[in-house]
Amino acid sequence: MPFGYVSPEQIMKDRADYARKGIARGRAVLVMSYADGILFVAENPSTALHKISEIYDRIAFAAVGKYNEFENLRVAGVRMCDLRGYSYDRRDVTGRALANTYAQILGTIFSSGGEKPFEVEITVAEIGETAQEDQLYRLTYDGSVADEHGVVVMGGSADTIGAALREGHRDDIPFDEGLRLAVRALGAADTETTRTISAEQLEVAVLDRTRPRRTFRRFTDAQVAPLLQSS
Numbered sequence: 001m002p003f004g005y006v007s008p009e010q011i012m013k014d015r016a017d018y019a020r021k022g023i024a025r026g027r028a029v030l031v032m033s034y035a036d037g038i039l040f041v042a043e044n045p046s047t048a049l050h051k052i053s054e055i056y057d058r059i060a061f062a063a064v065g066k067y068n069e070f071e072n073l074r075v076a077g078v079r080m081c082d083l084r085g086y087s088y089d090r091r092d093v094t095g096r097a098l099a100n101t102y103a104q105i106l107g108t109i110f111s112s113g114g115e116k117p118f119e120v121e122i123t124v125a126e127i128g129e130t131a132q133e134d135q136l137y138r139l140t141y142d143g144s145v146a147d148e149h150g151v152v153v154m155g156g157s158a159d160t161i162g163a164a165l166r167e168g169h170r171d172d173i174p175f176d177e178g179l180r181l182a183v184r185a186l187g188a189a190d191t192e193t194t195r196t197i198s199a200e201q202l203e204v205a206v207l208d209r210t211r212p213r214r215t216f217r218r219f220t221d222a223q224v225a226p227l228l229q230s231s
Helices: 008-024 067-087 095-111 158-168 175-187 221-229
Strands: 029-034 037-043 052-056 059-065 120-126 135-139 145-148 151-154 202-208 216-219
Touching: 008 059, 008 095, 029 059, 029 120, 029 158, 029 175, 037 059, 037 175, 052 067, 052 202, 059 067, 059 151, 059 202, 067 095, 067 120, 095 120, 095 135, 095 145, 120 151, 135 151, 151 158, 158 175, 175 202, 175 221, 202 221
Parallel strands: none
Antiparallel strands: 029 037, 029 151, 037 202, 052 059, 059 120, 120 135, 135 145, 202 216
16 A cells, blocks of 8 residues: 555545534524524624625525635525526526535535535525425535425534524514524523623524515614514
């Protein structure tokens, strides 16, 4: 065996460990269904660097990890959806197609020996006409895709936050109640007592089924603060 030989299995394991450690350092993002659509909540004090973004009419994107890497994926997704909608029809743009495109990109980068793997984890959400038609796709650094239902949590302390969130979640939960549940779950991460997270530390958005074609809506700190104080 040549000197310095490393097995392909070990190389892939090392690349996976590298990506997972980078993702785990990021502050959590959660995506959950609520009565009128899909809610996105991230612990993110920055007002300029968004973890949650609109992609197309009924499709949104949430991510954790290295900002420059998932921002490149977001831009690529917007371009792909715009091109497909222009070339065919806006109804032909789907979250499933976008998730498949991201899976190919992430899988190719992860298996390539010429560049480091992306330190990102993303969720593609598409809102349907009814709650049963909503779609949540979770993609990891190696291009794996999971079709999720109800709740997705990414980033640091995902298991702890996910357990706290699922305990109180239901598909018909009202928006304000769901937001408070999400913030409590974020505050419960890796601490003996729940942290209090203010509106200024949050990024909140929804895909709202009751809105016309463009269903994405982002909330300001001034809009979020009174909702957190409501009982």
